[in-house]
Amino acid sequence: MSGMASDMASPARLASTAFDLDTWAGVRLVQVEQALDRWVTSDVPQGLSHGAPAELVDAMRYAVLDGGKRLRPLLVLAAHEAVCDEDCVTCFAAALRAACAVELIHAYSLVHDDMPCMDNDVLRRGKPTVHVQFGEASALLAGDALQALAFELLTPQDGSVAPTVQANLCGLLARAAGSAGMAGGQAIDLASVGLPLTESQLREMHELKTGALLQASVVMGAHCGAPEPHALRALRAYGAAIGLAFQVVDDILDVTADSTTLGKTAGKDADNNKPTYVSLMGLQASQAYAQRLLAQARLALDDSGLPQTRTRALLALADMVVNRAN
Amino acid sequence: MSGMASDMASPARLASTAFDLDTWAGVRLVQVEQALDRWVTSDVPQGLSHGAPAELVDAMRYAVLDGGKRLRPLLVLAAHEAVCDEDCVTCFAAALRAACAVELIHAYSLVHDDMPCMDNDVLRRGKPTVHVQFGEASALLAGDALQALAFELLTPQDGSVAPTVQANLCGLLARAAGSAGMAGGQAIDLASVGLPLTESQLREMHELKTGALLQASVVMGAHCGAPEPHALRALRAYGAAIGLAFQVVDDILDVTADSTTLGKTAGKDADNNKPTYVSLMGLQASQAYAQRLLAQARLALDDSGLPQTRTRALLALADMVVNRAN
Numbered sequence: 016m017s018g019m020a021s022d023m024a025s026p027a028r029l030a031s032t033a034f035d036l037d038t039w040a041g042v043r044l045v046q047v048e049q050a051l052d053r054w055v056t057s058d059v060p061q062g063l064s065h066g067a068p069a070e071l072v073d074a075m076r077y078a079v080l081d082g083g084k085r086l087r088p089l090l091v092l093a094a095h096e097a098v099c100d101e102d103c104v105t106c107f108a109a110a111l112r113a114a115c116a117v118e119l120i121h122a123y124s125l126v127h128d129d130m131p132c133m134d135n136d137v138l139r140r141g142k143p144t145v146h147v148q149f150g151e152a153s154a155l156l157a158g159d160a161l162q163a164l165a166f167e168l169l170t171p172q173d174g175s176v177a178p179t180v181q182a183n184l185c186g187l188l189a190r191a192a193g194s195a196g197m198a199g200g201q202a203i204d205l206a207s208v209g210l211p212l213t214e215s216q217l218r219e220m221h222e223l224k225t226g227a228l229l230q231a232s233v234v235m236g237a238h239c240g241a242p243e244p245h246a247l248r249a250l251r252a253y254g255a256a257i258g259l260a261f262q263v264v265d266d267i268l269d270v271t272a273d274s275t276t277l278g279k280t281a282g283k284d285a286d287n288n289k290p291t292y293v294s295l296m297g298l299q300a301s302q303a304y305a306q307r308l309l310a311q312a313r314l315a316l317d318d319s320g321l322p323q324t325r326t327r328a329l330l331a332l333a334d335m336v337v338n339r340a341n
Numbered sequence: 342m343s344g345m346a347s348d349m350a351s352p353a354r355l356a357s358t359a360f361d362l363d364t365w366a367g368v369r370l371v372q373v374e375q376a377l378d379r380w381v382t383s384d385v386p387q388g389l390s391h392g393a394p395a396e397l398v399d400a401m402r403y404a405v406l407d408g409g410k411r412l413r414p415l416l417v418l419a420a421h422e423a424v425c426d427e428d429c430v431t432c433f434a435a436a437l438r439a440a441c442a443v444e445l446i447h448a449y450s451l452v453h454d455d456m457p458c459m460d461n462d463v464l465r466r467g468k469p470t471v472h473v474q475f476g477e478a479s480a481l482l483a484g485d486a487l488q489a490l491a492f493e494l495l496t497p498q499d500g501s502v503a504p505t506v507q508a509n510l511c512g513l514l515a516r517a518a519g520s521a522g523m524a525g526g527q528a529i530d531l532a533s534v535g536l537p538l539t540e541s542q543l544r545e546m547h548e549l550k551t552g553a554l555l556q557a558s559v560v561m562g563a564h565c566g567a568p569e570p571h572a573l574r575a576l577r578a579y580g581a582a583i584g585l586a587f588q589v590v591d592d593i594l595d596v597t598a599d600s601t602t603l604g605k606t607a608g609k610d611a612d613n614n615k616p617t618y619v620s621l622m623g624l625q626a627s628q629a630y631a632q633r634l635l636a637q638a639r640l641a642l643d644d645s646g647l648p649q650t651r652t653r654a655l656l657a658l659a660d661m662v663v664n665r666a667n
Contacts (some may be wrong), residue, residue: 057520066549067520071528075520127485130458132477151458155481156528159453159488163519164493170512181508186496193489194383194393194401202397202482223392 036331040089047088048080050115054168055079067160074149074157075164079122082140086198086261086336087121087232088114092249093328094236098243109176109239113184116165117232120192123161124228126154128201141246162192191231200224204289212290218259225265226258233257233329249319250329253312257333261307264337266291267301272341309337353624362657366415373414374406376441376642380494381405393486397664399437400475400483401490405448408466412587412662413447413558420562420576423647424569435502435565439510442491443558446518449487452480454527488518489505509564526550530615538616544585551591552584559583559655575645576655583659586634590663592617593627598667635663 057072095110129136129144130151137147146154169176169184176184190196200223207220233254237247270293292301310335316326383398421436455462455470456477461474472480495502495510502510516522526549533546559580563573596619618627637661642652 067525068528068532070532110607123485127481130481132456133483153528155453155456155522156456156531158485159449159518160520160528162485162488163515163522163524166515167519170515172512178508179504181511182496182504185492185507185511186498189489189492189496192485194397194486194572196489198486198489199393199397199480202394202479202486205478205482206394206396212514229427263620268500292664 034327034331036328036335039328039331042116043089043092044085047085047092047114047118048200051079051118052113055119055164070153071147071156073275074145074153075161077148078126078157078161079119079146082142083118083122084339085118086332087117087229089332090229090232090254090257090329091117091236091239093332094233094254095239097250097319097325097329098237099240103240105175105177106239109180110236112168112171112176113235113239114232116168116184116188117235119161119165119168119229119322120188120197120228123158123165124192124197124201126158128160131257132156132281133201133205143316165192171317180239184235187231187235187238191227193304196223196227196231197225204218204319207290209288210290212295214295217290217292217295221259221262222255223261226255229258229261230254243320246319246321247323253315253329253333254317256308256312260305260312260333261336263292263301263305263308264339266293267298267305268341269293270298305337309333348617359399359658360653362654365654365657369415370411372437373411373418373444374441376437377405380441380654381445383421396475396479397482397486400471400479401487403474404452404483404487405445406473408468409444409448410665411444412658413443413554415658416558416580416583416655417443417553417562417565419658420559420580421565422527423568423576423645423651423655424563429566431501431503432565435506435510436562438494438497438502439514439561439565440558442494442510442514443554443561445487445491445494446514446523446554449491450518450523450527451486452487455481457532459527491518491650502620506565510561513557513561513564517553522549522553522557523551526553533616535614536616538621540621542591543616543618543621546579547585547588551588552581555584556580556589566644569646571646572645575641575647579641579645579655579659582634582641583662586631586659587662589618589627589631589634590665592619593631594626594665594667595619631663635659 023270044189055072055076057067073102091114092110095106099106125139126145128134129139130146137144139145142148144154145157151155165188166185169188170181194202200220203220207216212220230251231254233250234247237250242250259265269291292304296304313330316330316333319326350392381398381402383393383395417440418436420434420438425432451465452471454460455465456472463470465471468474470480471483475483491514492511495514496614502574518524520528526546529546530550533542538546556577557580559576560573568576595617624631639656642656642659645652
C-alpha cells in the first residue's frame with residue numbers, strides 16, 4: 016500500500032494526470048518563435064531568404080513575428096505528439112517546419128486580406144496592418160513571398176526531413192491554401208457580401224476559408240510521424256470540427272468582444288453586411304453550435320485509438336478554440 | 342558508297358540533323374495547353390481545383406490559358422529531354438507537371454504585377470488584365486491560388502511522380518519564386534524606380550526577378566530525370582545566361598517594338614523612369630551584351646557532356662530568347 020501511495024505521488028505519475036495547456040504551449044511557442052525568427056531573415060548566410068532584399072524581409076518579419084495566437088503551429092505540434100513520441104528528434108524537425116509553414120500561410124493570408132481591395136483593415140493584432148506600415152505594393156509582395164517561403168521551409172536540402180514527408184506536407188499545404196481551400200473560401204466570402212446565405216452555404220465557405228488550413232495543420236502534424244489510418248481519419252474529423260468551431264466562435268466574438276480584447280476591429284462583419292453564424296442563427300444558437308462542435312472534436316479523439324496521454328494537448332486546444340475570449 | 346548515300350538520305354538521318362524549333366515546340370505547346378486546361382478547372386471531380394468556387398477558377402483560367410509564349414514550360418521540357426529519353430513516360434509525367442507549375446507561378450506574378458498598387462497595367466497579351474476584367478480582389482486571390490496550385494501540381498497523390506522528385510521540384514520552385522527569387526527581384530525593382538543603379542545592381546535585380554524562374558525551369562526539367570552532376574552544373578549555367586539575356590532583350594524591345602507587336606504597353610519602363618539595360622548601357626551595347634549571353638548559353642551546352650542531338654531544343658530556345666521580336 017505504501018508503495019502504491021508513493022507511486023501515485025511520484026513526479027512521473029503527476030505528469031501523466033495533470034495537464035496544463037499554458038505550460039505545454041509556452042515551451043512550444045518559444046520553439047516556434049525562435050524558428051520563425053531564424054528562418055524569416057536575410058541576416059545570416061544560412062537564412063532561408065539569403066539574397067532577399069532587406070526591405071521585403073522587413074515586411075515579411077513584421078507580418079509574422081511577435082503576433083497572433085499561433086493556434087495553427089500548436090495544432091501541428093500537438094497532432095505530431097499524438098501520433099509520435101514528443102522526443103522523437105527526426106519527426107520533430109519536420110513538425111517544427113510544418114508548424115512554421117502553416118503559420119506563414121496564415122500570415123500571408125492576413126496581409127492580403129487586410130489590403131484596401133479586400134477588407135481594407137488598418138489594425139491587426141493591435142498594430143498597423145502591413146500595407147499601412149510598408150505600402151500596398153510591399154504588402155502584396157511580402158504576402159507572395161511568405162507563401163513561397165512556406166514551401167521552402169517544407170523542403171530542406173540538408174536531409175533533416177525525409178523526401179516522402181516533404182512531398183506529403185507540400186501537397187497537404189498546397190491543397191489547404193489554394194482554390195479549393197483558403198483562397199477559395201476567401202473568394203466565396205468576397206462574393207457573399209450582402210447576400211442571404213443558407214447555413215450550409217455559410218459552412219461551406221468557412222470550411223474552405225478557415226477550416227481547410229486548421230484541419231491541414233492537424234493532418235500535417237500527424238503526417239510528420241507514421242499515423243495509423245484509423246487514427247488519421249479521427250484526427251481529420253477532429254480538425255474539421257475545430258476548424259468550423261473556430262469560425263463560429265470568431266463570429267460570436269465579433270459581436271460580444273470589444274476591439275481592444277480582439278486586437279482587431281470588432282463589429283466589422285456586421286458593419287460590412289457579411290453573413291455570419293450569429294446573423295444567421297442568432298447568438299445563443301451559435302454558442303450552442305460551438306459547444307456541439309467541441310463535443311464532436313472530443314469524440315473524434317476518443318475514437319482515435321490513441322492513448323489519452325498523447326491527445327491531451329489536442330483536447331485542451333479544442334477547448335481553448337471554443338472557450339477563448341479573443 | 343551507294344549504301345552510305347542511302348543512309349544519309351534516310352528519314353532517321355534527316356531527323357538527327359535537321360531541327361525545327363516550331364515543329365518541336367508545336368507538339369509540346371499542345372501538351373502544355375491541354376494539361377493546363379485539364380488542371381486549372383473545377384468542372385470535373387478529378388480536377389485539381391475541385392470544390393473551388395467557379396468565379397475564382399474563371400479568373401485563374403483567364404490568367405493562364407490561351408496566352409503567352411510558354412517559354413518556361415518549353416525550357417522545362419527541353420531540359421528534361423536533354424538528360425532523359427523524350428519517350429520516357431515516368432519522367433515526362435513529372436516534366437509536364439513541372440512545366441505547368443512554372444507557368445502558373447509566372448502567370449500569378451503577372452496578375453499581381455499588373456495590379457494598380459504595382460505597375461497598374463491594363464493590357465496584357467492584348468487582353469484586359471485580370472484586375473480590369475474581374476476586379477482587384479479577385480485578381481489578388483486568383484494570383485494567390487495560382488501559386489498554391491503550382492505546388493499542388495508538383496505533388497500528385499497517384500504515384501505518377503516519385504516522392505523524391507516531388508520534394509526536389511517543390512524546393513526548387515519555392516526558392517525561385519520567393520524572397521530570394523522572383524518576389525525579391527520585384528521588391529528591388531519597386532524600390533529602384535527613379536534611382537541610378539549600377540550595372541551589377543541591375544543584374545542582381547534581374548537575376549532574381551526574371552532569371553531565377555527561368556533558370557529554375559531548366560534545372561527542374563533536368564531534375565525530372567537523373568542528371569549527371571557535370572551536366573546539371575552546365576544546365577544551371579545555361580539557365581543563368583538565358584535568364585539574364587531574356588531581360589536584356591525585354592529592355593531592348595521596350596524601346597524598339599510597338600505595343601501591338603509586344604502585346605503589352607511599349608515604352609512603359611522609360612515612362613515610369615525604371616532603370617533598364619538600355620537606359621544604363623545604351624541600345625547598341627545592350628544588343629551586343631545579349632549576343633554575348635547567347636554565346637555563353639551555347640558554350641554551357643557544349644560543355645555539358647550531353648549529346649548535341651539532345652540539347653538542340655535548348656540551343657534553339659536560347660536563340661529564340663535573344664533574337665525574338667516580342
